[in-house]
Amino acid sequence: MGNARNSKLRCLPSVDKLLKTEAASSLTERYGREATTDALRAVLTETRAELHVGAATPPTPEHIAQMAGALLARKSRSTIFPVFNLTGTVLHTNLGRAILADAAVEAAVEAMRNAVALEFDLDTGRRAERDDHIKGLLCALTGAEDATVVNNNAAAVLLALNTLASGRQAIVSRGELIEIGGAFRMPDIMARAGAQLIEIGTTNRTHPSDYRSAITAQTGVILKVHTSNYVISGFTAQVRPAELAAIAADANVPLLNDLGSGTLVDLTGYGLQAEPTVREAVTHADLVTFSGDKLLGGPQAGFIVGRQELIEKINRNPMKRALRIDKIRLAAIEATLRLYSDPDRLCQRLPTLKFLTRPQKDIADQAERLLPPVADQLGPAFSVEQCVCQSQIGSGALPLHTLASAGLRIRALERASAIERLSAKLRGADRPIIGRIEDGALVLDLRCLTDEPEFLSSLSGVTMDPLIETAPDHRQ
Ligand SMILES: *Cc1c(COP(=O)(O)O)cnc(C)c1O
Secondary structure (H helix, E strand, O other), rough: HHHHHHHHHHHOOHHHHHHOOOOHHHHHHHHHHHHHHHHHHHHHHHHHHHHHHOOOOOHHHHHHHHHHHHHHHHHHHHOOOEEEEEEEEEEEEEEOOOOOOHHHHHHHHHHOOOOOOOOOOOOOOOOOOOHHHHHHHHHHHOOOOOEEEEEHHHHHHHHHHHHEEEHOOOEEHHHOOOOOOOOOOOHHHHHHHOOEEEEEOEEEEEEEEHHHHOOOEEEEEEEEEOOOOOOOOOOOOOOOOHHHHHHHHHHHOOOOEEEOOOOOOHHHOOOOOOEEEEEEEEOOOOEEEEEEOOOOOOOOEEEEEEEEHHHHHHHOOOHHHOHHHHHHHHHHHHHHHHOOOOHHHHHHHHHHHHHHHOHHHHHHHHHHHHHHHHHHHOOOOOEEEEEEEEEEEOEEEEEEEEEEEEEEEEEEEOOOOOOOHHHHHHHOOOOOOOOEEEEOOOEEHHOOOOOHHHHHHHHHOOOOOHHHHOOOOOOO
């Protein structure tokens, strides 16, 4: 026995010998000599271990090269690659929020491939400001006097607070002390901005007099925050935007409105629920901040728009330099904003709006089409039915407003835990398929599914094992 094992081990080729084979040299060509050597060594080590515990036959050099090739392919795969967002949340923060318009993608690619006049005035040959590329567009779309852009809305809020209220006080209603996912908590941001938080009112009610009596010589800013991911209802009172603006103006204190998502167009015109537009907000605040990759449908960015003298002050803050964006995103933002000058075609061109306004009938037809091949692929252990479901906008926009949608509801017939295994398998597909579990069923909301052939091809690579799926549950 021991001798047979030893002779099998001796049969294994050395790394050097393997590297000289044709199969290995094509790997070297593709992945480089060092990575290929490492992979061959790893496969050999594993093979030796298997032979030690009694594996039957040593693999051929071709087979070893093949295993090394598979290892290299797995290792060299990028971790950022397309997935199917079938969660029903259109702007899913964990899945990268907005999908960019073609025009934005093209502009970003051009900027990546080439030198661009980022901070360079082509007329005079002198230095210019990078914000100039989008300032005009933002002002035209929002009615603001001036505008600037930073890394994201969290950065916009931090920068605005730091500029207006560092070493001073910032007044906020207790009903608006928000936490957004990912550790964005207003009191913490306030502290980092160097501002002293002055909470006023109560969770459910804040009155004009609360603001008036909190204003002192130390007040740097009044902050209004759009409660984007929750709603306070019942016995409530808020100060109307116009009234708050008047209070701030009377006291000569700037009013900053963190709008969160914000939208550049009236969503009701597209059959969606109203969300405050930036244009409205600008009429009742000195500065307004909002995100680039939420309802606006562009890349990650944070915009600050409003009064010129305050924007200029913000631009002089050294923190602005640390929070600025690069040419790639700037190009994508400019292209995205340009789409807004043609509202009639915005819905076709801006994926976010296209998904949000996709008719339910259209989604239901797709579900009907996909049901047979999906049921076929999943096999007898699962039932698949067409269903009506509710999509969400996501990223904190209109948290209580859902959109009637359609999809496929998958249930495990024999044992409930199979549904978890199924969703894990779908997440492991060539192009991962990500749904949501609801009442023990896996729901695939098809609102954001555009590439049906790719979906079916990814699904067909997912192997089901009916025996395992239908085996009785071991847990009692
Ligand atoms: C989303 C949101 C933020 C953070 O914006 P990011 O662009 O994600 O940094 C801040 N404030 C409000 C009210 C928000 O909704």
